[in-house]
Structures are given as structure tokens and as C-alpha cells.
Amino acid sequence: MKFTNKCPKCGSSDVIADAKAIDRTRGGSGSIETELTVATFRKPDAVLFKGQQNTSLSAWVCAACGFVEFYADSPKTLKMATA
Ligand SMILES: [Zn+2]
Secondary structure (H helix, E strand, C coil): CCCCCCCCCCCCCCEEEEEECEEEEEECCEEEEEECEEEEECCCCCCCCCCEEEEEEEEEEECCCCCEEEEECCHHHHHHHHC
16 A cells, blocks of 8 residues: 555555554543554563564555555564564
8 A cells, every 4th residue: 555555445546645643542631642653572571671672653544445554664673673
């Protein structure tokens, strides 16, 4: 979708590119908005210093059917963690 600019579900080319994925949490003083991220851990079993590496996500949204596809902004960041 990111590269074809075409929805794989309905075939529409009415695609909204690079939308930000926002996660809204209700905090003590109202709502907090954080960017959605994905993470990998170099040492998942460690109690401290798990070696977390994360990247934010961007969404491609089909304006016709609503299908959403997520892409990691820096996928290589995550890959280095498993090396
Ligand atoms: Zn679609």
C-alpha cells in the first residue's frame, strides 16, 4: 500500500499516506496522546536493561473501505536488536 498507493482489499487508489498512529490514554490530568510504537528486546529475560529498541509507526489508510496498514518508521532499528 505504501509503495503501490493502492488498497489491497478494495483496489481503490484513494489512499491517505503517512498518517500518525496515536494512542490515547486517560491520565490524571486529562488524556495523554502518545505515538504508537513497536519494540524488540535484546535481552527479554533481563529484569533491568532489556535492551529495548523501538520505532514509531505510520499508517496508510484507505479512504474508500477504511483498511489500515501499519509501517515501522525505522524498521532497521528493530532488526539490529536481534543481531
Ligand atoms: Zn480499500
